Amino acid sequence: MTEHKIINGFSKLDRLQKIEWLVEQLNLDEVTADFLNSFQLAEQSVQNIIADLSENHLSNYHLPFSVAPNFVVDDKVITFPLVTEESSVVAALAKAAGYWAKRGGFHSKIIGTEKKGQVHFSWSGKPEKIFRSFPELKKQLEQEAAPLTQNMEKRGGGITAITLKHLPEIIPNYYQLDVSFETCEAMGANFINSCLEQFGKTLKSWVQTNDEFQAEEKETDVIMAILSNYVPNSRVKVWVECPVEELESDAEKAHAFALKLVQAVHISRHDVSRAVTHNKGIFNGIDALAIATGNDFRAIEAGGHAYAASSGQYRGLSDAGITNGKFWFSLELPLAVGVVGGVTSLHPLAKLTMAILGQPTASQLMGYLAVAGLASNWSAVRALVTSGIQQGHMKMHLSNILNSLHVSDEQKRAARLYFQDRGVSYSEVQNYLNEHAK
Incomplete structure (x- = not known):
């Protein structure tokens, strides 16, 4: 094998030159180029869209695009498009959809839709002085960000809150501008980051020109300005419920099954080793639908896992119980999603996904994603407490x-x-x- 050499300007090579370099450097099979070319789309206009989604594109990596029908969500029948390489995920969702369609379906409730971002900065003055002047700073922040926020405000969104925080326990002289946003139908990452970067510029200028600050207080260091993928104020709850007797055809078996499933979920909420795998099963469903819609499944997972640990202990995200003879199974988690802009509006299959879903609003999509997570979790836990996971999993x-x-x-x-x-x-x-x- 030849020595792998550092290359400068790799991104400036065209696709075929990149492949040629890779073959030569790694001594790959001579048919590698033909193999990679075989995954390219014949329709060049569509292929160009796919290629432009990433840097240093060589080919397309195909994953199955599947559907799971029969989801009843808030009394509406929906088919979920799903993208996943794990063969049992689609079967699990389809099975859960059919099961609960006969028992009232899935229900959803949007708890909030606010996103969050932060400007992290250091300032060496007396904390009480900057807090006393904060109303003036806040006004200037809003004024100078107005060109960025006016279009979002016309759609009913914009900046909803700005809070100043002093956190010297993290770094001496460390502060945050903690900012809340409403981004309507967009996920809003670019909007939020643009606003925050403008906030950083306004902050530096404001500190330099503030007459109440001494000479040694005229400087501030903006460490970074960036959105947060932890969005506890953009949250959704979904659930299923039915009389315990309706869970199985035999009433005695239904009660035993309900009790065992509640115990399994309870374990996931108190044992971290089980909680991690439990939540992985939830994200099997959420990720598959998120990828199909062109939403950022990595951001969704990061925020979900943070929420799972928000009590100080990492816990399973779903919950279950029996109340007055009724079994219930629920999931509550933060989700930041969009139905306009980004990959959702570019990728042909993402656009088809949105059509299959009936062109949902961002709030509706939050519900659908959470339903996909709860459905996946239901099938997994049900299998665990009955036949075992391997019987169905290995058949798939x-x-x-x-x-x-x-x-x-x-x-x-x-x-x-x-x-x-x-x-x-x-x-x-x-x-x-x-x-x-x-």
């Missing part, structure tokens, strides 16, 4: 196992028939193929 992975073993289409059909009512594992599939190859 049967196709992956067969593909990894490079078997013929005829062998795949025979194997699927054989394992239809049997447990699946990699070794069992291998043994079956070995026996039937004789």
Whole structure:
């Protein structure tokens, strides 16, 4: 293998030159270029949109675009488009959708839609002096950001609150401008960051020209100005509920199942080892729908995990209980999403996703994402306390196992028939193929 050398100006090469460099540097197979080209879209205008979403584009990485029908959300029947490589996720959501469609469906409630950002800065003057002058600073911040906020304000959004915080326990002389935003139908990242960066400029100018400050207080250092992906004031709650007896056809089994599921959820809220995996199951559903809509699933996950730890201990995000003979299962978490702008308005499949969802508002999409999370969580916990996770999970992975073993289409059909009512594992599939190859 040749030595991997540092290259300058790589981003200035065209796509084929980048591939050629990669093949030469890493001594890759000569057909690598053809292989990468095979994933390019024939429609050049669409391919250009995909390529421009990222730097140093070489090809397209395909993931399945699937749907899960029969979601009843606030009495409306919805089909969820989903993008995921985990084979059991779509099946789990579809199964949960069908189950709860017969029991009243999913319900949602928007608790808030405010986003958040911060200007982090240091200032060496007396804290009481800057707090005393803060109303004047706040007025100037709003005035000088007006060109940035006027269009958002016309749509009903804008800056909703500005708070000054002094946090010397983090860094000596450290302050924050803690800012709340309403961004309406947009996720609003660019809007928020533009406002915050303007706030940083206004702050520096205001400090320099403030007559109440001494000469040594005329300087401030803006450390950074950036949105926060922790948005506890942009929050949604979703839930399902029904009489305990309706959970199963047999009343005694229904009560036993309800109690066991409540216990499983309770464990996730008090044991961090279980909570992490429990929440991963929630985000299986949320991420799949978020990716399909072109929303930032990484930001959603980061904020969700922070919220899971907001009590001081990391906990499972969902909750369950039995109240007056009624079983309920709920999920509450922060979500910052948009239905206009960004990838949502650019990516052809993201636009199709929004059409399939019925062109939801940002608030409606918050509900749908949370429903996808609760549905995924329901199926996972239900399997855990009944048949076990592997029975259904490995059956969904049967196709992956067969593909990894490079078997013929005829062998795949025979194997699927054989394992239809049997447990699946990699070794069992291998043994079956070995026996039937004789």
